[in-house]
Structure formats: C-alpha cells, structure tokens
Amino acid sequence: MSTYSLSAKSSMESLQSSSSLQSAPDKLAPAVTGPMVWKGSELHPAKYVLTLDASEVENIRSAVISFKLLGLPRSEINKSTFPLTSALASKLSAISTAIHRGSGVAVLRGLDAANFNDEEATIAFAGVSSYVCALRATDSYANQTLSHVRDATHDTVPEWARNIGLAGSKITSAMDFHSDRFSGDILALHVRDDGGVRSGGEQYVASFWQIYNELLEKDPAILETMATANWPFELKQKDREPYLELGPTLFFSKGKPMCQLVKAPLLGSPRIPRDPKMPALSAEQMHALHAVEELAKQFCTQLDRQKGDIQFINNLSIMHARAAYGAGQKRSTRHLLRMFLRDPAEAWEKPASFKTNFDDPFTPGRQQNLPVVDSDPWRKISGRESHG
Known part of the structure; x- marks a missing residue:
C-alpha cells in the first residue's frame, strides 16, 4: 500500500482533509510515495500483465454461455449471473488491489484464445470486469x-448529424495525456483489434503521482493553478446551448492527489469546436496544461498491448494518451471496448465538495446500455467530459 510523507511545501491539514483544497501551495497534499509513483523505465510489463491459462479461458467461455442461456439483458451481467471458479474470482479480485494500491495499471491477457464473436466478447468483458470492479458507470x-x-x-454522416462532431473515441488523431473527468474511478478497455503491426494507435500511461511530486518540489504554483476551481469547462447539451461549469483539475482526499484533467471541454477540438462565447483559459492554466503534458511524456511508458487484452487503468492517478492511427484512405480496423468502473471495497474517498460529481455515473437504477455494435458515433451518445 502507498504511504505518504510530509513535504516542506505541504501541511498535516491537507493530509487529513476530505475536501478539495484550492488555496496556497502550503495547503497542497504531501508528496506521495509507494508503488503508484513510478517512471516509465520502472514499469515493466512483467509487473502489470496477468495471463489467463487455458482452463481459465474455458471457464470464462462457459460463463458467457451460461449468461446467454439465462436470456437476460446485458445490463444484468454481474458475479451472480456470470459464474467463475473461486480461484479465478480471486485472481481477478487481485487486479483491483493492483490498480488501487499498486502501480495503478493492470492488463489481463489471454482472452484472444477464446475466439469470441462480438456479442460474446461484450458479455465476457462485462462479466470479467464485474469481478475486478462490481460497479459500471x-x-x-x-x-x-x-x-x-x-x-x-x-x-456516412446522416442529415441530422451534419453539424455534430465525432467524439474523441471515434477519431484517429493523437490524444494528449489526460484523465477522463467525472467518468469513473477505473478505465477498462478490451482490445478486440489492435489495428495491426505498425498501424499506430500506441497507448501510453504516466503516473500522475510522479508528476505531482515533481511539480510539488520544483513548481508548486502549477499545482495551485490546477487545484483552483476556476477552470472553464464547456459542457455540451443535446438540444440546447452548452453551459459553463467552473471547477478544478486537481483534487485531494486523505492525502491522495487525484487528477481529472481533460482538454476537450477546455479547448475544444477541430471536430467539436469550443463555443466562442465560452471564456478562454488563463495564461497560468495554459502553462499548467503544457507543463503536465511535458512531464507525462518524460515519465510515461508505452502500454504493452495484444489482441484480447483487458486493460485496467486507475483514472484518478494514472494519465493516458494515444498516438494517431489509421492514416490514409482506408478505415482502420482498430477497435476497443470501453467502460468506466468502481470497486466499492477499494474505492478512494472523494473530496466532499465534489463527491456528487464523482458519484453521478454510478447512480443506482440508471439504465445501462452495453451495445454489441456501435451504430451511433455522433454526439447523440458521446460523453461531454471525457477523451482528449
């Protein structure tokens, strides 16, 4: 488990606080230590890749068939409807420990051997993930x-979507380092198709805690800027004008720094431009964006990826990025399934003043949609606060 030591630029008050502190650098949380603080050269695939054996793959296949025979909607996938052996259940539960108290990154490998079709892969992804984190956002x-x-x-863009941009998850351009804002504690990605050799789309991860410690020592004013609740997020609405929501990009709770820095709602993108009525970022905020991006590039590592992998990434402490892919006139075959998750047993306490924002995706009783085929890539189903 990570431990925390006091820094000269921090205070015991921030270590004990359960709310987001947004004042001077001496109120920033202490420097963090432990396995979640790493540089890219220190995070080898052997440390985060967990491989399924043939019997475990067969167990998952049997669970998929068992669920299909129940005739239930995919929203009902959970540990009780997706039965696995106690040994495999324990193996998957250990992944939650790794992403909450270890490096923050884990990859489950071997499902490609199951040769699932699209429906089976969707069921398997949700079923396996339910043993790692019980709640889906x-x-x-x-x-x-x-x-x-x-x-x-x-x-082909339908007439109704002529003026609607594609979400970041549907385009092939590179994505800078980010953590998806108020989307969920854990990012889970199932690699259905990696696009092929030398086709681009490489994934990168960086420890925000490593970045935090670096800035706390060398330029804490950047952290002060990130923790101030005046970042101008533009939130899109389906049939109405977008609205402005001010908030921080850095949160604290019980000594844990939590990054929720995503650029699309702050800067817009070529396909989804920012509304001109929205305020621009300040010079200090632009400087913070640049500094965090440069440190993430310095400390990152390329995520080891194979077809069939399920990747689990702590969305509060680990930033992720993607290289461009699919250059040329031909559609790329690269295809990943994505969910955001929470493990109630391991979930970090959230800052009190923003707990509602963090908890909203996990509102009990909300209808869950787990589509086998992506039939609507436009803003009708695209999240407004995530990706890029």
Whole structure:
C-alpha cells in the first residue's frame, strides 16, 4: 500500500482533509510515495500483465454461455449471473488491489484464445470486469455504459448529424495525456483489434503521482493553478446551448492527489469546436496544461498491448494518451471496448465538495446500455467530459 510523507511545501491539514483544497501551495497534499509513483523505465510489463491459462479461458467461455442461456439483458451481467471458479474470482479480485494500491495499471491477457464473436466478447468483458470492479458507470448525458473506441471517420454522416462532431473515441488523431473527468474511478478497455503491426494507435500511461511530486518540489504554483476551481469547462447539451461549469483539475482526499484533467471541454477540438462565447483559459492554466503534458511524456511508458487484452487503468492517478492511427484512405480496423468502473471495497474517498460529481455515473437504477455494435458515433451518445 502507498504511504505518504510530509513535504516542506505541504501541511498535516491537507493530509487529513476530505475536501478539495484550492488555496496556497502550503495547503497542497504531501508528496506521495509507494508503488503508484513510478517512471516509465520502472514499469515493466512483467509487473502489470496477468495471463489467463487455458482452463481459465474455458471457464470464462462457459460463463458467457451460461449468461446467454439465462436470456437476460446485458445490463444484468454481474458475479451472480456470470459464474467463475473461486480461484479465478480471486485472481481477478487481485487486479483491483493492483490498480488501487499498486502501480495503478493492470492488463489481463489471454482472452484472444477464446475466439469470441462480438456479442460474446461484450458479455465476457462485462462479466470479467464485474469481478475486478462490481460497479459500471453510465454517463447521464450520453446514456452509455459501454462504448466502442473505433475509426468512425469514414462513416456516412446522416442529415441530422451534419453539424455534430465525432467524439474523441471515434477519431484517429493523437490524444494528449489526460484523465477522463467525472467518468469513473477505473478505465477498462478490451482490445478486440489492435489495428495491426505498425498501424499506430500506441497507448501510453504516466503516473500522475510522479508528476505531482515533481511539480510539488520544483513548481508548486502549477499545482495551485490546477487545484483552483476556476477552470472553464464547456459542457455540451443535446438540444440546447452548452453551459459553463467552473471547477478544478486537481483534487485531494486523505492525502491522495487525484487528477481529472481533460482538454476537450477546455479547448475544444477541430471536430467539436469550443463555443466562442465560452471564456478562454488563463495564461497560468495554459502553462499548467503544457507543463503536465511535458512531464507525462518524460515519465510515461508505452502500454504493452495484444489482441484480447483487458486493460485496467486507475483514472484518478494514472494519465493516458494515444498516438494517431489509421492514416490514409482506408478505415482502420482498430477497435476497443470501453467502460468506466468502481470497486466499492477499494474505492478512494472523494473530496466532499465534489463527491456528487464523482458519484453521478454510478447512480443506482440508471439504465445501462452495453451495445454489441456501435451504430451511433455522433454526439447523440458521446460523453461531454471525457477523451482528449
């Protein structure tokens, strides 16, 4: 488990606080230590890749068949409807420990051997993930629980969507380092197709806690800027004008720094431009964006990826990025399934002043949508606060 030591630029008050502190650098949380603080050269695949053996793959296949025979909607996938052996259940539960108290990154490998079709892969992804983190997030704006990360740039645009941009998960351009804002504690990605050798789309991860410690020592004013609740997030609405929501990009609770820095709602993108009526970022905020990006590049590592992998990434402490892919006139075959998750047994306490924001995706009773095929890549189902 990570431990925390006091820094000269921090105070015991911040270590004990359960609310987000947004004042001077001496109120920033202490420097963090432990396995979640790492540089790219220190995080080898052998430390985070967990491989399924043939009997475990067969157990998962049997669970998929068992669930299909129940005739239930996919929203009913959970440990009781997706039965696994106690040994495999324990193996998957250990992944939650690794992503909450270890490096923050874990990859489950070997499901490619099951040769699942699209429906089976969706069931397997949700079923296996339920043993790692029991709760699945559903975006209240997009009403999506599982989304498809794919190249939709070649899709024929329907008339109603002529002025609607594709979400970041549907385009092939590179993505800077980010943590998806108020989307969920854990990011889970199932690699259905990696796009092929030398096709781009490489994934990168960086420890925000390593970045935090670096800035706390060398430039704490950047952290002060991030923790101040005046970042101008533009939140899209389905049939109305977007609205402004001010908030921080850095939170604290019980000594844990939590990053929720995503650029699309702050800067817009070529496909989804920012509304001109929205305020621009300050010079200090732009400097913070640049500094965090440069440190993430310095400390990152390329995520080891194979077809069939299920990746689990702590969305509060680990930043992720993606290289461009699919150059040329042909549609890329790269295809990942994505969910955001929470493990109630391991979930970090959230800052009191923003607890509602963090908890909203996990509102009990909200309808879950786990589509096998991505039929609507436009803003109708695209989250407004995540990706890029």
